[in-house]
Amino acid sequence: MFDELNEDNFVIYAAKCYTSPSCLQSEFEGDLKRTKYLKRLLRRYKITKNLKERLILNHIILLNNVFGPEATARILFFRIDEKEEKRTLQRSLFDTNDADNNAMMCAPDDISEEILLKWVQNHLEKLD
DSSP states (O other), X not given: OOSSOOTTTHHHHHHHHOOOTTOOHHXXXXXXXXXXXXXXXXXXXXXXXXXXXXXXXXXXXXXXXHXXXXXXXXXHHHHOOOHHHHHHHHHHHHTTOOTTHXXXXXXXXXXXHHHHHHHHXXXXXHHO
């Protein structure tokens, strides 16, 4: 059912992956809006050339905490559809001076769900 996300199954997929056991619908919707905030930050970067890396990272970590890393990657790739925004997301993730960046920069013009998932997992392990 969730092999490919579309407008019809997106909210169902997000709800199924949501890990907060006693949440209200408003909390779920608020967490889902973080993807819109991320998209807005990436669009704003195109205009102002001012990238708010820490704010982007905070949103990704919060999404990861409630949806899990795999679902977060899928949700972001569904919501962030413009190629330029994906490139900006990739640059903001890799500009945090990670030792693993060189290995993960294999495709500079495109970022895959697998690369984003690996990056999120590596950063969360470092936070523990």
